[in-house]
Amino acid sequence: MTPNLSPASRLNHRGNNGAVTVSQHHRQKNALKALDAKIGKLTDRLIETDSPATIRAYEGKLEKLEAQKALIAENLTKAPTSVSDFDTEFRTAMNFLANPWNLWVSKHPKDRKTLLKLVFASPLPYARKKGFRTAKTTIPFKVLGDLSDPEKEMADRGGFEPPTP
Numbered sequence: 133m134t135p136n137l138s139p140a141s142r143l144n145h146r147g148n149n150g151a152v153t154v155s156q157h158h159r160q161k162n163a164l165k166a167l168d169a170k171i172g173k174l175t176d177r178l179i180e181t182d183s184p185a186t187i188r189a190y191e192g193k194l195e196k197l198e199a200q201k202a203l204i205a206e207n208l209t210k211a212p213t214s215v216s217d218f219d220t221e222f223r224t225a226m227n228f229l230a231n232p233w234n235l236w237v238s239k240h241p242k243d244r245k246t247l248l249k250l251v252f253a254s255p256l257p258y259a260r261k262k263g264f265r266t267a268k269t270t271i272p273f274k275v276l277g278d279l280s281d282p283e284k285e286m287a288d289r290g291g292f293e294p295p296t297p
Contacts, residue, residue: 160204167201229272 171194178190228235228250235247248256251273257265269277278284 157208160207164201164204164208167197167204171197171201229276 174190174194174197178187178194181187181190232247232251235243238244251269253268253270256267259265
């Protein structure tokens with residue numbers, strides 16, 4: 133379990149699907165500092181040189197470094213996330229499916245919104261004169277509902293057909 137996160141935050145956690153991890157965030161910060169130092173050195177060399185060919189080469193290199201710097205700066209605007217293992221994520225999901233009520237009574241208001249998004253496939257339908265209508269649930273709850281249906285049972289060992297003599 134990830135500390136200091138509400139249950140909804142843990143359920144919304146997506147691992148490393150395009151997200152920037154904390155260690156990547158630190159590496160990018162260091163790379164940005166190194167790029168700033170390189171750009172500063174190249175700018176100083178550019179100011180001191182008189183050769184047009186060298187000036188063009190330095191300007192080309194500066195453009196490439198500035199493009200790298202912009203890319204890293206853009207990546208740094210994304211908030212870093214921590215990476216969890218599959219077992220932790222699976223356990224969190226199973227705990228939610230076992231008792232969604234825990235999320236509903238949580239002290240975090242964001243948890244109720246998350247619960248509604250996880251349980252219902254679309255916004256709750258409401259008719260003015262009749263009130264709330266039957267809502268469409270998400271796949272995990274449809275499967276759980278199908279499993280608890282008393283009309284759907286496993287076949288006996290003998291099967292459906294009467295035994296042949």
